[in-house]
Amino acid sequence: MHLTPLLLPLLGLLAQTTQVDSAALTTQKLSNRIECQRTARNCPKGTILVSATDARAKYKTVQSAIDSLPNDDTTQTILILEGSYTEQLNVTRAGPITILGETDSPTDASKNKVNLNFAAANQDSTGTDDNTWYSVLVVAPTLDASLVGSGTTGFAVPADTPFGNRDFRVYNVDFDNDFAPYTDGPAAALMFSRANGGFYYCGFYSYQDTIYIGKLGNAYFYKSIIAGETDFLYGFGTAWIQSSDIKLRGCGGGLTAWKGTNTTFENKYGVYVVDSNIAAANSSIAPDIKGKCSLGRPWNSEHRSIFADTWEDGSILPAGYTHWISSGVDRFEEGITLMAEYQAYGPGFNRTARIEGGIDTLLTKSGYKEYSTPALVFQDQEGTFGDVSWIDWETVEGK
Ligand SMILES: *[C@@H]1O[C@H](CO)[C@@H](O)[C@H](O)[C@H]1NC(C)=O
Numbered sequence: 442m443h444l445t446p447l448l449l450p451l452l453g454l455l456a457q458t459t460q461v462d463s464a465a466l467t468t469q470k471l472s473n474r475i476e477c478q479r480t481a482r483n484c485p486k487g488t489i490l491v492s493a494t495d496a497r498a499k500y501k502t503v504q505s506a507i508d509s510l511p512n513d514d515t516t517q518t519i520l521i522l523e524g525s526y527t528e529q530l531n532v533t534r535a536g537p538i539t540i541l542g543e544t545d546s547p548t549d550a551s552k553n554k555v556n557l558n559f560a561a562a563n564q565d566s567t568g569t570d571d572n573t574w575y576s577v578l579v580v581a582p583t584l585d586a587s588l589v590g591s592g593t594t595g596f597a598v599p600a601d602t603p604f605g606n607r608d609f610r611v612y613n614v615d616f617d618n619d620f621a622p623y624t625d626g627p628a629a630a631l632m633f634s635r636a637n638g639g640f641y642y643c644g645f646y647s648y649q650d651t652i653y654i655g656k657l658g659n660a661y662f663y664k665s666i667i668a669g670e671t672d673f674l675y676g677f678g679t680a681w682i683q684s685s686d687i688k689l690r691g692c693g694g695g696l697t698a699w700k701g702t703n704t705t706f707e708n709k710y711g712v713y714v715v716d717s718n719i720a721a722a723n724s725s726i727a728p729d730i731k732g733k734c735s736l737g738r739p740w741n742s743e744h745r746s747i748f749a750d751t752w753e754d755g756s757i758l759p760a761g762y763t764h765w766i767s768s769g770v771d772r773f774e775e776g777i778t779l780m781a782e783y784q785a786y787g788p789g790f791n792r793t794a795r796i797e798g799g800i801d802t803l804l805t806k807s808g809y810k811e812y813s814t815p816a817l818v819f820q821d822q823e824g825t826f827g828d829v830s831w832i833d834w835e836t837v838e839g840k
Pocket residue numbers: 531532533573574579583584587
């Protein structure tokens with residue numbers, strides 16, 4: 442848009458007024474949520490309390506609270522009080538749901554007090570079993586929508602499957618699949634398909650396949666912690682990981698393993714890691730994995746991943762990414778597979794080695810532009826871009 446100098450002061454004034462208004466609104470809403478999480482007071486009307494031990498709670502398990510929600514379009518809030526809950530959660534409801542974890546440190550995921558855990562992994566080497574049964578949390582409208590399936594295109598979800606949750610939000614909750622302290626079969630903490638959701642100050646802990654974003658899944662992560670060893674960000678859908686900490690508990694496969702889908706419309710399915718930090722999980726493991734961890738490998742040739750403005754510690758492989766050769770066929774296809782970085786930095790980023798490796802795309806500013814905001818990559822099932830109303834912008838911008 443071309444602006445005449447005359448209009449500029451007026452626009453400045455308008456922008457200022459809007460800013461003041463939205464800031465006031467933000468403070469109000471944010472402070473209510475934070476007070477609710479700190480004290481269980483000032484929560485939205487009808488908030489359901491969960492605790493295994495606290496007498497104020499209506500439900501002792503999170504799943505029983507989820508099961509109690511009306512099957513309608515109303516926004517529902519669940520406050521989970523401090524504690525460790527060993528359960529598997531399954532959310533099919535389409536109406537908006539907000540899950541709050543009790544905390545004294547609402548802006549620090551490393552101090553979360555609500556831990557949802559389960560120990561299970563898919564060890565079926567014949568490949569007939571499906572990973573969906575092993576996750577701590579599954580969000581999908583139907584069983585079919587949650588299935589991963591196998592082969593290059595995965596499970597063929599029937600076209601008439603409805604879309605699931607349109608606005609799912611979680612704050613300050615850890616999801617921990619503690620099946621084994623090493624890679625031992627897919628052991629997801631989160632599986633998220635055919636739904637829109639945001640995770641704020643959450644933790645996701647496992648070794649193999651920690652987070653799965655399935656077909657038509659749109660997931661946004663903010664100031665969260667994601668820990669894993671093998672292919673621990675995988676899927677078909679779209680994940681945007683903003684200002685988060687990625688913790689390497691070892692190196693196996695790649696940090697990302699995405700499978701693209703051919704659609705009649707242009708799609709930008711993939712995983713976008715932005716303004717984040719990638720580092721060894723602790724100083725004991727750091728020397729063992731120095732220079733060894735791959736940023737990703739293509740689960741099929743349409744894999745798309747970008748690490749943008751992200752700091753990488755010395756654990757990252759000099760070439761950045763790796764090939765995935767299956768039955769003698771290299772899934773990396775020049776010009777189709779996008780395994781990229783944009784302005785990545787830190788001891789793990791070696792430009793010379795990246796170029797020599799020939800597999801990592803180092804995006805220029807103009808090459809990155811089309812992926813540079815959540816609104817440019819999240820899209821609905823018809824392929825329309827731009828609906829990011831389900832992201833909590835007040836929390837993201839109120840930082
Ligand atoms: C989740 O619940 C739905 C509805 O009851 C059920 O059909 C589906 O099998 C469940 N999914 C999992 C992974 O347990």
